Every structure is written in C-alpha cells, then in structure tokens.
Amino acid sequence: MSKPYTAQQFSEAVPVQASDAAIRFEAVSKTFPARGGGAAVPALADLDLAVPAGSILGVIGRSGAGKSTLIRLVNGLEKPTGGRVVVDGTEVSALDEAGLRDVRRRVGMIFQHFNLLSSRTAYDNVALPLEIGGVPQATIQSRVGPLLELVGLADKRNRYPAELSGGQKQRVGIARALATQPKVLLSDEATSALDPETTRSILDLLSSINKELGLTILLITHEMSVIRAVAKEVAVLDGGRVVEHGEVFDVFTRPRHPTTRSFLSSETGHALPPFLRERLRPDASPGSETAIRILFRGRHATDPVVSQLTRDFGLDVNILSGSVDEIAGRPFGTLVVGLKADAPTIERVLSFLTSRDLDAEVIGHVS
Amino acid sequence: MSPEIIRLIAEATLDTLWMVAVAASIATLLGLPLGVFLATSGKGELFAAPWVNKTVGFVVNAARSTPFIILVVAIIPFTRLLVGTSIGTKAAIVPLTIAAAPFIARLIEGAIREVDQGLVEAARAMGATPLQIVRKVLIPEALPAIVLSLTLAVVSLLGYSAMVGAVGGGGLGDLGIRYGYQRFMPDVMAVVVVVLIVLVQLVQSTGDWLSRRLNKRLRQA
Numbered sequence: 001m002s003k004p005y006t007a008q009q010f011s012e013a014v015p016v017q018a019s020d021a022a023i024r025f026e027a028v029s030k031t032f033p034a035r036g037g038g039a040a041v042p043a044l045a046d047l048d049l050a051v052p053a054g055s056i057l058g059v060i061g062r063s064g065a066g067k068s069t070l071i072r073l074v075n076g077l078e079k080p081t082g083g084r085v086v087v088d089g090t091e092v093s094a095l096d097e098a099g100l101r102d103v104r105r106r107v108g109m110i111f112q113h114f115n116l117l118s119s120r121t122a123y124d125n126v127a128l129p130l131e132i133g134g135v136p137q138a139t140i141q142s143r144v145g146p147l148l149e150l151v152g153l154a155d156k157r158n159r160y161p162a163e164l165s166g167g168q169k170q171r172v173g174i175a176r177a178l179a180t181q182p183k184v185l186l187s188d189e190a191t192s193a194l195d196p197e198t199t200r201s202i203l204d205l206l207s208s209i210n211k212e213l214g215l216t217i218l219l220i221t222h223e224m225s226v227i228r229a230v231a232k233e234v235a236v237l238d239g240g241r242v243v244e245h246g247e248v249f250d251v252f253t254r255p256r257h258p259t260t261r262s263f264l265s266s267e268t269g270h271a272l273p274p275f276l277r278e279r280l281r282p283d284a285s286p287g288s289e290t291a292i293r294i295l296f297r298g299r300h301a302t303d304p305v306v307s308q309l310t311r312d313f314g315l316d317v318n319i320l321s322g323s324v325d326e327i328a329g330r331p332f333g334t335l336v337v338g339l340k341a342d343a344p345t346i347e348r349v350l351s352f353l354t355s356r357d358l359d360a361e362v363i364g365h366v367s
Numbered sequence: 368m369s370p371e372i373i374r375l376i377a378e379a380t381l382d383t384l385w386m387v388a389v390a391a392s393i394a395t396l397l398g399l400p401l402g403v404f405l406a407t408s409g410k411g412e413l414f415a416a417p418w419v420n421k422t423v424g425f426v427v428n429a430a431r432s433t434p435f436i437i438l439v440v441a442i443i444p445f446t447r448l449l450v451g452t453s454i455g456t457k458a459a460i461v462p463l464t465i466a467a468a469p470f471i472a473r474l475i476e477g478a479i480r481e482v483d484q485g486l487v488e489a490a491r492a493m494g495a496t497p498l499q500i501v502r503k504v505l506i507p508e509a510l511p512a513i514v515l516s517l518t519l520a521v522v523s524l525l526g527y528s529a530m531v532g533a534v535g536g537g538g539l540g541d542l543g544i545r546y547g548y549q550r551f552m553p554d555v556m557a558v559v560v561v562v563l564i565v566l567v568q569l570v571q572s573t574g575d576w577l578s579r580r581l582n583k584r585l586r587q588a
Contacts, residue, residue, distance in 0.1 A: 075492050077488065077491060077492060100494075101494040101495070101496065102494065103494075104491070104492055104493060104494035105493065105494035107492075109489070109492040111485060111488075111489060113483075113485055115483070115485040115486050115488065115489035117486060117504060117507065117508060118508060118583050118584045119507040119508050119510065119581075119583050120507070120583075128490075128493065128503065129493040129494070131503065132490070132493050132494060132495045132499050132503065133493075133494065160583040160584075161583075162583060162584050162585065180493075186492075
C-alpha cells in the first residue's frame, strides 16, 4: 500500500507510479455536446486522480459536480473528450467497443438503484455477467453459490428482486459485480437509496471485500458519512475538478477547500451545537469571551492543553463544547473554549497552540 | 337452429381460429424483431441507426394508417403471388398478417422502451454485446408487457378477421354477414356475436394470466 498523496498536495497533479495505481485519470476532460441549442456542457476539466491498487477512494461532490461522469469513464460507459484513463494497466480511453467489453468484464459496478433484472432470481442475477462472458454452466454454478454466501444471501438464491429488501438487493448487486472476479469495483451512489442502518451494513460489506479480496474500490457519493465509514482516501469534486484530495483523516481534520468544509459542516467535530451557534457573534463586546476552536489530531488528541492554558497564561478557560471521535481509526477531538482576554493575549494563545501542533482558530465571540 | 347451421357455425369458428392463429404467429415473427429494432435504433441507442429507424417507422405508420378493408383488396396481386389464390381462408391470412405485423411492432417497441434504462447500463457495464442486451435483458424484462401486447393484437385480429369475408375469407364474420344479415337469420347473427365475445374473453384472460405469471415484479402469492 502506497501513500502517494498528502493533504498538503491537494488539487495538484501528482505523478504516481503506474504499478501503484489501479485506476488513473490523466488530464481527463469531458464535455457533453450541446443539446437543443444550449452551450456545450463541460462535466470534467483537466482532471488528475489516481486510485492506488487495493485502496478505497471515495469521490464526493454535489449533483452536477461530475461524479457520475468520472466513474463511468473507468469502464468506458463514457468516453473522455481529452486525456487518458488507465485501468489496471489498460488505457480504457483508447479502446474500441470490443476492447471495452473485455475491460468491463474485469471491472465490477454497483448502482444506486441496484439495477437488478426483475425477471431473474438472485441466483440468476449473479449468474448474468458470467453468462455474458461465456463462462460454462458448471463454472457458473460453482461460483454463484459462494458469492451469495459471501454477501449473506445464501438462503435467498431463488428469490426475485421484488421479494428482497433494498439492502438485500444491493447485496445481490455486489455479488453480481464480483462474479467475474474483477480487480476493480465501481460504486455509483450504492447506498444513497438505503436507510442509515442498511447503509452501514453495505459499507461494512464493501470494507471486508476490500480487505479480503484486495479489491480496489472507487466509490462516488454525496455523503461524507459514507466516505468516513469506508474510504482510505477522499477526493472532493467541484465544478468538474478535484479541489481536494488526500487521506480521509487529513481531509476530515484539516479541510482546506470551502466545498470540503461545507460537506464537513454537519460532520462530527465541525458542527457547532445550536445553543453555541446562536450565541456566537462576529465582534467582541464588553465582557464577551473569545471562542476558540481547537482541533486535536492524532497523537495530540489527548494533550492536556486546557490546564496548560490556565497555568501558563493564567486564564480562566470556559469549555463551550467538545467531542472526541475516531476518523479512519485515529482519534480526533474538537474543543471550543471561551477565553476572557485581550487581543494580544489571544494571539499568544493561538501561537502557543500552533506550536503544540494543534489547529486553533477564533470562531467568534460569546457574550 | 338446424344441425346444418350449427355445423356451419362450428366450421366458421375453426376457420376464424385458424386464420387468426396463423396470422398472429407470422405477424409476431415479423413484428418482434421489427419492434425491437424500432426501440433500439434511435439516436444514441444500442443499434443507433436514426435514418433507418425513421424510414422503418414511416413504413410502419403508413401500413397502420391504411384501412384494413382497403389493404385487403389493395394487396390482392401480392396475395395471389404468395399463396396462389386471392380468395378463401388461406388468402385471408396474408392481409391479416400484413396488418398485424406493424401493429405488433409498435406495441413491442413500447414494451421494450418501458424497460428501465438502468438495466441496459448495468448490462453494458458487464460487457454485454448489444445482441446480448436484447436477448438477456430487454426481451425477458419486457416479456409481461409483450404478452399483453400480443393479447391485444390477437383480439384486434379477431375483429379484422370478420372483414376478410369480403374476399371469401370465411370465418365467423363472413357467416354473420351472409346468413345473419343477408338471409335475415338474426339467431345466426346472435350466435356469431356470442361466439366472438367468448373467444375475445378467453384470449384476454389467458393473456392476462400469462402476463401476471411472468411478471416477477409483483410479489407472488
């Protein structure tokens, strides 16, 4: 497992060794032709992104950010207008239809609305890609059973999709996507139509598939919680460009781009409790406290800074809100404190905190 | 009603059934591929051929806008060429088939177009060829609707078949006109109508039942 990026390098084209990346987008652009007299629509512009082999990369963006186009470039359902898309060493963007069919049989895909054939049972749905690939019946039989077992639906093999719940349908979709033993799995908003609990179980399944089968997963979503639950890396897509890319922990704890911040605004550690938000004023008033948000990342997450502030600065530290959480397996804490101090003292406090490798910022004043 | 008349009615019923069955079968063989083509050859579709699509669509529309009775007489030379005669039950099958095929094609086009495009995308993502998509996705998924379409076509054919008496086609319609109307035998007319009603009911309920059975989107009881 390589770590080609750090959060600091976001939005820059970083070259990755070919052997490291299962999927690579190189200066990819995609413009949809004008429809009905309108202007041509650019969906992706000069986009560079690499998905390391065996990793889970989550792409997040609002509707219209170009996520769907991005994921469809990987299996050639869309063709780029410019640049190259390389999947598992094959330049997909240069292939004709016959060549694409070959690649598609090596790339699994799951969908928001599952896209199962209503006329086929769970078993026959999983068998479909194998039938399409011309796999002999005996092989199909030996492969479909274990797959249904893997996704926990061994007892539902003869059920039709109409008889299955949303989560079960997506499990069939996952088994189907794995039938051809692909190295790459594409997940197109696979949990967006599911309730939170089912989402969780589907994401757990994807996680374990990634670990057990060494599958590279590229998933697109509009929910940060999905990224947080499964992804190792995250790329934020806005206006057809990757505006931020890095390890999930780094991006979650140090978001740089406004789009990333807005996606994170409802996530733990970034959201302020309503009572505090209401009392927060942009300007200081007589007797007000300066509210400072301190982010504790990784190894500093448990530092006793509050007592240090009290001792070294002689300040009364009023704790306004706080939480300690875990992101990508690492602790991440947020503390909002109120300090009654003049501006120079606040400056000194901030530089003290920064010197302790903590992220601190003044978010307002509380009267 | 004399045994003679009853025998005539039985014969006419068999004639009608035979004409409709043969015409419906051949029209389905022609209409199914035609309908699939119409549904998949538009701009940006599986077998994109927009101009051929438009041309075929125009021919289909032209055939469908010709009144059946005019079609029957207009294609008499063609009928003679094909089956060697222009009168009789065998000859009647030709215009019935030609009228039904474009009708079936349009119905099947509609049924295929109802299939969720997401399924086509999923099949493409699996590396399916366009022909595999038709065989393994479009037709199986549209089958319940196709069955209902064919049911509708057969019912329409039962109605059309009454008109082929004009070229000596035989069958129930012909019997009704010649005996019931021209020979003032209202009881024969009544029986003919009742037999037709029963036939239509049977065809429709069989079609409904089969379609329901094939439709796996409904939970089976």
